[in-house]
Amino acid sequence: MDPRIDAPLLCLILVLSDNLISQGNFIQPINKLINDSVTFTMEPAECAPEDTTIRWKSEEKYQEIGLCRNSHLDGASTQFHKRIECNSDTQVTIRNLTKADNGLYSLSYTLPCKVRKEVKNYNLIVYEPVPALHIEKEVDRNSACWCNFTLHCSVPVNSSVDWYHWQKGRNETGYQHYMNGPSIQVSLESQSLGPLDEEYVCTVYNPANQKSTSIHRKDICTLMADSSIHCSNLQRTSKLLIFIICSTVAYVILAITIIFRAILLKNGNFLTTK
Template identity: 30%
Template sequence: MTLGAELLFGLLYFCMTCANQDHFVRVIGLLHQSVELPSSPSLPSPVQEINWNFRSKEKSHKVAQIDNHQTKFYINQFNGRVKLLHNETTLHIKDLRMEDSGNYTVQFILIGEERYANFMLMVYEPVPDPSIMIVMEERTSHWCNVTLHCSVPTNSSPLNYNWIYKHTDSVYEDSGDTIHISLNYSWDMKFQCIVHNPADWKNVSKQERCNAQGPMEDSRKMYKRIWNLRCALTATFMVLSICCICLSHRCK
């Protein structure tokens, strides 16, 4: 085979691979829940045989075969968890497991032709209940610079974080597990963190108000500290004076 022929063959193979990938129907499943892979091809002639296959981690397995209206199930991974619906054109999987993620293909063998339907199943864990931790970083006389962190217990599935918060009629949105915001001391704001993956989501809310210290309150606190220090010095002076008087009497 010449170099040009090899390049042409490689290009054709690449195009066919891309085309096959484009025909995969993406299906989202939630751990321990059920899912259906429905195929509804237009079949012009009687179906002689139907084969359901599963491919994961470069290994291919036969899930089920229907021949002469007789159904056989294979691969122990799906033992007792799969059934065929709607004239065997839909694969129903219950009690989903993480290892059920992969590519599924149904093959319809007709008289003189074959037809296929492809599915890409992705199984995700449920999203745990999130929590919000608030850290006050800096206060001024009128503002609080606040950091809010949204987190969940350990979860192996990728998660996305979105924030919604509002003040009066204005609504703000942000993304990421941590946000930074400045609050006016007169604001009372509600923050909502939404944690989600393609199959599930949870949210948590927290009300926050900036308790900034105004100039009058700062002055009062400063005066109180000075007064406490003055009292402490006065008491110390009196104790020392009494000690000196006692010592002078003993010396006589």
């Protein structure tokens, strides 16, 4: 068999190869919220496209959902009726998105200055907005000297939430407790307390949306926030109380020992006399 490849076959291989390269495998991800709009835009080309074919794949196979020609839409599918429009020769917009619009989109541009089509691929995911959230607190210890508590960032069940972020304070230098978790545990000592008006901020995300809420430390550690109670005074009182208790116990033990010894000596003398 002649190992050489004839010219027509070589040209066919080159054309097919060029077409495959032009379509490519890159799929651009797009995240949107319900009721948002998405616009697919073609990059600047050497010439304006004659038409743009929009295809959509939701589950098994692609289906054509519209054809743009001269900024006019032809053949829009039932699902996208009155929601898809051709803004120009290079832009296609879908409005009022729903979760049913999730899927792969392929836009094929016919360019008169090229022998092949330009194909752009997108993966659209439509999310529900992050719901309203609130912080629940569980205080394990609340005193003027110590404050131990757990904070839970709560959202409704089955919410469209991907991850949580906790931060102390709202600036970029705030201390990050955990990158992904609905709860944090905190133990504070009065000497390292810091400003009582400082906040613990919980931010909840999905790829298209985020919401934040916060709680002030003074609303958690109420005894630490009470200026009439001083930890140093309590510590001195506690030490004095411990000293009094220990001294009392020692005196009681000493008294019992003396009495018991006296009884033993008395009994011993009585036996000796008899």
